[in-house]
Amino acid sequence: xxxxxxxxxxxxxxxxxxxxxxxxxxxxxxxxxxxxxxxxxxxxxxxxxxxxxxxxxxxxxxxxxxxxxxxxxxxxxxxxxxxxxxxxxxxxxxxxxxxxxxxxxxxxxxxxxxxxxxxxxxxxxxxxxxxxxxxxxxxxxxxxxxxxxxxxxxxxxxxxxxxxxxxxxxxxxxxxxxxxxxxxxxxxxxxxxxxxxxxxxxxxxxxxxxxxxxxxxxxxxxxxxxxxxxxxxxxxxxxxxxxxxxxxxxxxxxxxxxxxxxxxxxxxxxxxxxxxxxxxxxxxxxxxxxxxxxxxxxxxxxxxxxxxxxxxxxxxxxxxxxxxxxxxxxxxxxxxxxxxxxxxxxxxxxxxxxxxxxxxxxxxxxxxxxxxxxxxxxxxxxxxxxxxxxxxxxxxxxxxxxxxxxxxxxxxxxxxxxxxxxxxxxxxxxxxxxxxxxxxxxxxxxxxxxxxxxxxx
Ligand SMILES: [Mg+2]
Numbered sequence: 183x184x185x186x187x188x189x190x191x192x193x194x195x196x197x198x199x200x201x202x203x204x205x206x207x208x209x210x211x212x213x214x215x216x217x218x219x220x221x222x223x224x225x226x227x228x229x230x231x232x233x234x235x236x237x238x239x240x241x242x243x244x245x246x247x248x249x250x251x252x253x254x255x256x257x258x259x260x261x262x263x264x265x266x267x268x269x270x271x272x273x274x275x276x277x278x279x280x281x282x283x284x285x286x287x288x289x290x291x292x293x294x295x296x297x298x299x300x301x302x303x304x305x306x307x308x309x310x311x312x313x314x315x316x317x318x319x320x321x322x323x324x325x326x327x328x329x330x331x332x333x334x335x336x337x338x339x340x341x342x343x344x345x346x347x348x349x350x351x352x353x354x355x356x357x358x359x360x361x362x363x364x365x366x367x368x369x370x371x372x373x374x375x376x377x378x379x380x381x382x383x384x385x386x387x388x389x390x391x392x393x394x395x396x397x398x399x400x401x402x403x404x405x406x407x408x409x410x411x412x413x414x415x416x417x418x419x420x421x422x423x424x425x426x427x428x429x430x431x432x433x434x435x436x437x438x439x440x441x442x443x444x445x446x447x448x449x450x451x452x453x454x455x456x457x458x459x460x461x462x463x464x465x466x467x468x469x470x471x472x473x474x475x476x477x478x479x480x481x482x483x484x485x486x487x488x489x490x491x492x493x494x495x496x497x498x499x500x501x502x503x504x505x506x507x508x509x510x511x512x513x514x515x516x517x518x519x520x521x522x523x524x525x526x527x528x529x530x531x532x533x534x535x536x537x538x539x540x541x542x543x544x545x546x547x548x549x550x551x552x553x554x555x556x557x558x559x560x561x562x563x564x565x566x567x568x569x570x571x572x573x574x575x576x577x578x579x580x581x582x583x584x585x586x587x588x589x590x591x592x593x594x595x596x597x598x599x600x601x602x603x604x605x606x607x608x609x610x611x612x613x614x615x616x617x618x619x620x621x622x623x624x625x626x627x628x629x630x631x632x633x634x635x636x637x638x639x
């Protein structure tokens with residue numbers, strides 16, 4: 183290669199205004215959008231050298247979980263990702279609480295990658311693949327049949343997707359007499375208070391859905407709700423799935439989520455009915471903390487049982503895997519603790535012989551972080567994609583290939599960090615969450631947030 187060309191190519195990849203060992207974090211700001219497909223709190227970490235890092239909190243999370251960590255990372259070198267992660271790790275928990283630590287971890291990797299000129303997958307140890315399979319969630323609003331769902335799934339296949347997911351739950355049975363058994367009045371309460379939170383594929387779980395009786399109904403764990411599916415209900419659900427397979431055939435993997443808050447007995451009876459329909463996995467059939475319930479369910483059916491989108495830290499997956507409670511896990515990079523924790527979860531999957539899919543219902547920031555990490559995992563089934571019906575989804579950021587999705591796959595980028603050039607503030611402004619206005623507004627109010635952070639004495 184000619185010398186000039188070589189110098190050109192090298193300089194394209196090195197951020198010449200960056201001296202990585204002198205980098206310092208100077209600020210953390212947020213912009214919260216809605217409808218992509220849910221409430222996405224986006225974060226930006228600023229440095230003293232003009233490099234910014236992009237992160238995001240888990241869908242429908244609170245930006246506070248990141249803002250409360252601002253004072254704990256300011257002045258630090260963002261390239262020391264693991265050092266900073268270990269400092270803030272104590273301030274997160276399951277589900278949406280994981281978003282602050284996880285979102286910051288992603289943004290730190292993004293800065294480190296931009297400063298040193300390498301993509302995230304390279305920092306995680308290199309890649310196993312050049313493109314990542316996406317699995318696509320599909321929902322239909324209102325009353326419908328299995329044949330209708332089959333046609334909706336078939337349309338996804340025609341778009342190029344090769345791996346499908348849908349909801350199959352007790353809400354389909356709420357208007358079918360004799361299909362559910364429950365304490366008197368309870369199903370009416372579910373319909374009255376909780377339907378919006380049960381069927382929220384296209385919207386966010388807003389604050390008003392989390393108040394009073396609504397909160398009470400929404401947060402009753404599966405085993406305590408007292409709901410059972412009757413034989414008639416099982417016939418109905420089985421027929422629904424048979425109709426789907428009649429339309430899409432038996433070849434495409436089809437995962438099932440949101441069975442509803444039914445006890446382990448009903449889950450087992452449902453799973454047994456579904457065995458002959460080759461279900462890829464049955465997701466979140468109990469709160470993930472109940473390891474023994476998972477073991478019991480998993481041992482009672484050949485349908486692969488799956489959980490994990492609400493588990494924070496790789497180490498919290500191990501009891502479930504050890505007990506044989508899961509055949510598949512579906513961690514979310516923005517709950518598990520970020521890219522390194524997702525990678526560590528993959529190592530546990532290899533240790534225990536469990537498959538991994540990656541949950542993702544977020545903006546292109548969460549998506550690309552998942553793609554890089556999926557590329558760096560030896561074994562991964564697919565990454566979720568939740569935004570097929572959101573035309574402006576990719577335009578939240580600049581610099582991604584167009585189209586991003588090719589035949590149900592996303593190419594693994596070679597650009598530094600996450601491979602995202604910038605946020606598109608115009609599109610962000612158009613879709614800003616009405617309850618959380620402001621685009622990258624100052625966050626000085628959080629500068630003095632502090633406590634004695636030592637976890638022991
Ligand atoms: Mg799920």
